[in-house]
Amino acid sequence: MAWFALDDGFDTHPKVRKAGNAAVGLFVRLGVHATRHLTEGHLDGDIVRSYGTEPNVRKLVSVGMLHTSGHTCPRCEQPADGDYVIHDYLDYNKSRAQIEAAREAARKRQQKGRDTARSNRNRAGNGSDSGSIRSGNGSESERNRTRKDPLFDDAPAGHDDLSRRDTHEGATVVPSPPLPSHNYDGADAGGGSTGSSAAERDAFAPTPIEVDAFQLTDAMRRWCAATYPGLDVDHSTAQFVSHYRSTGTRRKSWPDAWQKWIRDDAQRAQQRRPFTQSNVIALPGQTQPLTGTDAKVAGWLAIRDQLRQQGDSA
Structure with a gap:
């Protein structure tokens, strides 16, 4: 899944204010379309006109958010006749080569995880490693001892891999949108089910430890x-x-x-926890106080006798 990036000053940019909400909404849709199809900002003219009205397209062109063939912007490529290109697209978004390389790396990681899970299941079925796992002396136990739960880890949070903010060399770094949580049982929004097999779920499932x-x-x-x-x-x-x-x-x-x-x-x-003094009543002549139900009954009887005495004295 790729992301169409907008920085945190996009909503107040003079071009955005001048274009208006309707034209800006069209611009966002066009940006998502270009990112999904890895066009590096190039847009087919028919797609642009099917997404929005001619007045809104003209607004985006007039403020410089879109370029037509023959434009004079020195930083953007020329589109084909009748097509459009998004201004400075590659300054904020990854190129087609970068996205494809990241997807290939992710595919290899998932395949490695599936292979590891399959190998672990085969070893467990053969019983070859059961003794070392129970003994706690193997390499698996050593790795488990170094694991920390994120709820109780005192160390600051961080990431070892590159952030999604990284763009091509020399490009302006912009904030990335929030990342969705992984769903290994469903399909990506762009279509195509990933992680739906039992082997892939096992590859990402936490391993029970001692x-x-x-x-x-x-x-x-x-x-x-x-x-x-x-x-x-x-x-x-x-x-x-x-x-x-x-x-x-x-x-x-x-x-x-x-x-x-x-x-x-x-x-x-x-x-x-033992009964408090308020729950304990000692009857006359008793060395040990009553507790529980006996204490409650004794208390009621004492209240009854007290009421009778008050009635007799009246």
Whole structure:
């Protein structure tokens, strides 16, 4: 999927104000069309006229957002007779070669992921790696120990790959539109289903890992202290690790499992909390106070006797 870029000053640009909303809406549609078909800003005249009215097309040409054949702009190529070209398109958008190269790289990454998932399933079926996975000494466990959950990672967020803001060499850098979340079960807006096979879904699915990969971070301590003050986070975490280590259970996200454990632990502690003095009534002649239902019944009987005494004295 490619993107037609507009910078954050587009809405107040003098050309945009002069062209008006209707003509600008036509311009955006034409830009998306050119990006989808990788024309590098060149537009067929019939497409332009089918998208908008002649007055709006003339407005875009008059303000310099579109060029016709024979234009005098030194930075833009000449379109064919009857066609149009978007002004400075390649200053803000990637070229056809760049987009095709990025798509080919993405295709190779997806194929590598599918091959890796298929290989992992084959090894799991043969049982050749089951011992090393359970032992926690293999390279897979070492990688798992370095994983961090984004909810509790104290490190600043960032990206290792190039941003979508990168354009061709020497081009002006402009903000990119928000990126959609990946949907490996559906199709792209431009058509063509991607990631719909079970193998591709498996390639991007998180891998269950052992509890030895779990680490209690400072951010998780702060969350526990703010949410459940008074709870012994170290004791609860030790119980959590011991439980899952003894059972050999594996989870895809240990921080999520830890959060659930802490919530349950706090609830159990609340339920184990002893009755307060307001819920305890000591009857005459008793050394141990009554609790629970007995205390409630005794309290009602005491209130009844008090009311009777008040009635007799009246």
